[in-house]
Amino acid sequence: MNTALRPYAAVVRARFSVLLQYRAAAIAGFLTQSWWGGIKVMVLTSFFAATSAAPMTLSQAIDYVWLGQALFSMLPWSGDPDVARMVRTGDVAYERLRPLDTYAFWYSRAVARRTANPALRALPMLLTAGVLFRLVGWSAYALSAPSGMEATLLFIASIVLVVALSASFSVLIDAITVATLSDRGVTVLVSPLVIVLSGSLIPLPLFPDWLQPILRNQPFAGLMDTPFRIYSGHLAGGAAILALARQAFWVVTLIVLGRTLMARVMSRLQTQGG
């Protein structure tokens, strides 16, 4: 492998295999996600029964909910717990002992975290909502297949961008954690923002029309809303490509922002003495 990337790939592999060990947490997460998913689907079903002009079909909204439950652990609603611990103990200075670019080092860890957790949880969730529900006769509440070949490919591309976006936002949280010497404040501020603005709480198309331009252009839409709407065909063709471009734009922006903050934080860390 390219020697420039070798250390970072090794960090991703090592973190990934460690995180795969947390199976009990994954089972608990799966049960919670199923429970919440069921509630959301029921609420949406009664909502759709009472309205005539919905901005998306019930089936699209149900797909949105189940995908959101399956990929919930991809959301960057908190930073890396290891970074928070290192900030508390002062070990964060020792991360600088590695011959690595600290931003890329932490980004690698974030990529591992945002893929290992969903890798454990997504499949059982998708099988439950997509297959088991049909077998027991709950087809109306089940997850449908992607709306076509093109949608499938665009969905996969969009999920790759979700990982990049989620990791770049996670490292930004990490940098803020180092700057403020605690992960508490930033997590309290960020987690409701991420959960509401990504569409995880309520699908974004169901928000009022006048909010749509804002919702479309903010970075968190790229964490869930974009791929899920592509999956069900709610976003297709040129609009889908444009949405992917928005995701990519936010990835680049957050990386630039994160790197800048990290560089400042690390030089200040030096003057404080870690």
Next chain:
Amino acid sequence: MTQIIAEDLTKTFRVAHRGEGVAGFLRRRWRDVHALQRVSFTLREGELLGLIGPNGAGKSTTIKILCGILEPTSGRCEVGGIVPWRERIRHVARIGAVFGQRTQLWWDLPVADSFALLRDVYRVPPADYRRARDELVALLDLERLLATPVRQLSLGQRMRCEIAASMLHSPRVLFLDEPTIGLDAVAKLAVRDFVRTLNRERGVTVILTTHDMHDVEALAERVIVIGNGQILADGTLTSLRQNVLGERRLRVQFAEEVSDLSIPGTSVRQRSGRSVELSFDPRQTPAHSLIAAIAARYNVEDVHVDEPPIDEVVARFYARHELDA
């Protein structure tokens, strides 16, 4: 060849200094803390330096600057021709470091996996890695520990693994910050033996900080004492001893009770029954003539000449410089 140059290294931290109550909350004042003040020394390749001093003296700050983690407020520093903080990544790839209170091993991974990860992080070629790893495993007796997750290791086992981990990329300079802290006697000896081997046989330059003066006695030919951010002494342990507490001690076991004990050139430190401990200055009264003089006057069963324990020498030195250990 000179490997490490430190010249007038100064490090000042600004720390928030807050008074009590509401007034203190509203008005935050800053206070300058001088962690290092014009610290200068040079180290040749292959030297082993013991850095000692009470807590908060500036030892760790010095090590952090040399490791490239901290930038000094002023002063010059080079390690192997590189200014550590200016070219951090290139610098840290060429040094090894162990911080006794921290871990560089991945807590959840078996030791062998941690080593493999470090191999990739330091971009060590596979053949070099195998050679270095096999050597370290043999020297530190790690074979049985390799498959164990780090969190299940005892402190002594972990420290052996930490030291091995810091040498996998075969650095020419090794920084050890309190490597023997909390270790039992056996583990301490293992660590010292290994460091001695690295230094004497491989020519690795070592800077060691410790509070255990036996580490220094066993390893370091040169000692720097730091206190209040300044270098207070720089030399051999022998010269430190002579300057601070040059006396020697003679324990005499008499064959019978001695009532009037007066021996010129000595003073009595302790006395219990028939055994007496005297202190004397070997430059004025050589040990052999003192023993001959005592043996001529009294009926002596046994004698034993000793130096004051190194801990006492250092404590005396700290006290002289009004340092709180």
